[in-house]
Amino acid sequence: xxxxxxxRRSGISVVGDRPWGTHFCNFYESRKDLLDMLLSxxxxxxxxxxxxxWVVSDPLSPREAWDGLRExxxxxxxxxxxxxxxxxxxxxxxLKGGTFDSNRVMTSWNEKLDRALDRGYAxxxxxxxxxxxxxxxWKAFSEYEQLVNDSVAGRSTILLCTYSLxxxxxxxxxDVVATHQFxxxxxxxxxxxxxxxxxxQAKTEIxxxxxxxxxxxxxxxxxxxxxxxxxxxxxxxxxxINRVTTMGELAASIAHxxxxxxxxxSINAGTCLQCLQRDVPDLLEASEAATRVVQAVTRAGDVxxxxxxxxxxxxxxxxxxxxxxxxxxxxxxxxSEAIRYSISIRTELAENVPRVLADRVxxxxxxxxxxLNGFDAMKESDRRGELTIKSxxxxxxxxxxxxxxxxxxxPDQAEHVFDAFFTTKGNGTGMGLPISxxxxxxxxxxxxxxxxxGPGATFHFTLPAETALAQAPSSR
Ligand SMILES: Nc1ncnc2c1ncn2[C@@H]1O[C@H](COP(=O)(O)OP(=O)(O)OP(=O)(O)O)[C@@H](O)[C@H]1O
Ligand SMILES: [Mg+2]
Numbered sequence: 001x002x003x004x005x006x007x008r009r010s011g012i013s014v015v016g017d018r019p020w021g022t023h024f025c026n027f028y029e030s031r032k033d034l035l036d037m038l039l040s041x042x043x044x045x046x047x048x049x050x051x052x053x054w055v056v057s058d059p060l061s062p063r064e065a066w067d068g069l070r071e072x073x074x075x076x077x078x079x080x081x082x083x084x085x086x087x088x089x090x091x092x093x094x095l096k097g098g099t100f101d102s103n104r105v106m107t108s109w110n111e112k113l114d115r116a117l118d119r120g121y122a123x124x125x126x127x128x129x130x131x132x133x134x135x136x137x138w139k140a141f142s143e144y145e146q147l148v149n150d151s152v153a154g155r156s157t158i159l160l161c162t163y164s165l166x167x168x169x170x171x172x173x174x175d176v177v178a179t180h181q182f183x184x185x186x187x188x189x190x191x192x193x194x195x196x197x198x199x200x201q202a203k204t205e206i207x208x209x210x211x212x213x214x215x216x217x218x219x220x221x222x223x224x225x226x227x228x229x230x231x232x233x234x235x236x237x238x239x240x241i242n243r244v245t246t247m248g249e250l251a252a253s254i255a256h257x258x259x260x261x262x263x264x265x266s267i268n269a270g271t272c273l274q275c276l277q278r279d280v281p282d283l284l285e286a287s288e289a290a291t292r293v294v295q296a297v298t299r300a301g302d303v304x305x306x307x308x309x310x311x312x313x314x315x316x317x318x319x320x321x322x323x324x325x326x327x328x329x330x331x332x333x334x335x336s337e338a339i340r341y342s343i344s345i346r347t348e349l350a351e352n353v354p355r356v357l358a359d360r361v362x363x364x365x366x367x368x369x370x371x372l373n374g375f376d377a378m379k380e381s382d383r384r385g386e387l388t389i390k391s392x393x394x395x396x397x398x399x400x401x402x403x404x405x406x407x408x409x410x411p412d413q414a415e416h417v418f419d420a421f422f423t424t425k426g427n428g429t430g431m432g433l434p435i436s437x438x439x440x441x442x443x444x445x446x447x448x449x450x451x452x453x454g455p456g457a458t459f460h461f462t463l464p465a466e467t468a469l470a471q472a473p474s475s476r
Pocket of ligand 2: 369372373433
């Protein structure tokens with residue numbers, strides 16, 4: 001089905017292209033003008049897959065219509081054999097049974113449209129002439145035209161009504177103009193378009209509304225872009241702050257937990273020393289104090305291993321994840337950051353990658369760290385920045401790599417980048433990579449870095465693939 005708002009070629013130059021639902025009239029002076037106009041009107045309709053109905057009245061005859069069409073329309077036989085056009089005599093069409101019945105004529109047009117659509121045409125193009133019209137029928141016909149004008153909107157129909165200018169009095173002329181969307185007339189040798197005030201008004205209003213809408217859309221787009229940029233900036237900052245606060249909190253709790261056993265150990269070690277330094281060393285008390293030192297130190301050791309095992313196992317919320325999807329999400333998230341530094345992001349994602357059982361937020365953090373590190377390394381470089389994220393399947397493992405064209409790893413320090421607090425950045429924490437590595441290892445994978453043998457660095461990590469569950473729907 002075609003849309004009822006679709007624009008069609010009228011085939012008449014002064015009329016131009018018009019949407020379905022157009023109902024207009026033409027005042028002609030000469031037979032030739034009328035014939036020329038209608039032939040070019042139907043030529044456009046036939047060429048554009050419209051079903052055509054030509055209701056002919058004086059001064060033309062059906063015979064002239066057929067002959068004219070054959071001459072004016074290339075390959076007319078093709079349309080003829082498809083029966084794409086029908087020509088009716090005005091008397092038969094409008095005055096069946098001897099009287100004019102507006103409902104009956106309306107029904108005929110509607111039936112033609114239904115059949116046209118059934119037969120696969122885009123819609124209906126029709127014309128009628130009023131030469132048969134007698135004075136007594138004028139009022140009824142005028143009402144019929146109004147009815148057509150009111151009902152044509154939204155239908156895949158174009159209707160052109162032709163009136164002889166010479167036989168129209170001023171009153172009739174006004175009636176006709178009022179019951180059509182617009183009129184065409186030959187004046188001083190040129191075709192002119194006369195629009196009704198309503199149409200003009202409506203058009204101005206539509207234009208005004210369109211302009212307004214357009215500027216509002218532009219404004220909104222700008223606002224959205226700005227908001228997006230702020231959002232991704234905020235995300236980047238948040239990732240950083242998150243790491244810093246996690247470390248701050250961690251440091252505070254480690255300090256609190258370890259301070260106590262250490263001060264206990266220190267006091268007891270002092271006691272132990274005093275006992276041994278006496279003239280007569282009190283070995284019993286000294287060994288009791290030494291035992292308490294051992295206990296306190298063991299306690300401190302326990303606290304440390306408790307903390308690091310918490311880090312390793314963590315309280316993870318694991319789910320089956322499609323890593324490719326995660327990569328795409330991260331790219332969206334960091335897009336405006338990339339645009340800001342003219343960095344292009346490419347992906348080489350293997351198809352049908354098995355899912356991994358992983359903590360979404362933690363994996364996002366790993367991607368965020370690696371991608372931002374890549375951005376940082378490229379911001380400093382004069383080369384055009386390109387970040388490539390690749391996924392592939394290797395030995396039942398998922399292998400992900402993030403490759404940049406930046407400064408490259410510090411020479412001979414490739415492994416140091418994973419050391420806690422190692423950073424070459426003024427505002428870096430040096431914890432991005434060690435945290436990422438501990439996340440990947442807690443998922444049963446490995447994370448390492450290699451030089452590119454050219455500009456830039458590549459970070460790789462593996463994740464065990466949940467092959468057996470590869471087809472299971474995400475539990476998200
Ligand atoms: N893609 C890379 N190219 C070159 N050097 C890198 C790259 N990634 C990391 N490095 C080096 O490793 C160091 C440590 O990185 P890490 O992510 O641990 O901390 P950071 O990026 O310095 O700080 P933060 O992550 O808190 O912003 C960086 O300062 C940088 O010197
Ligand atoms: Mg970093």
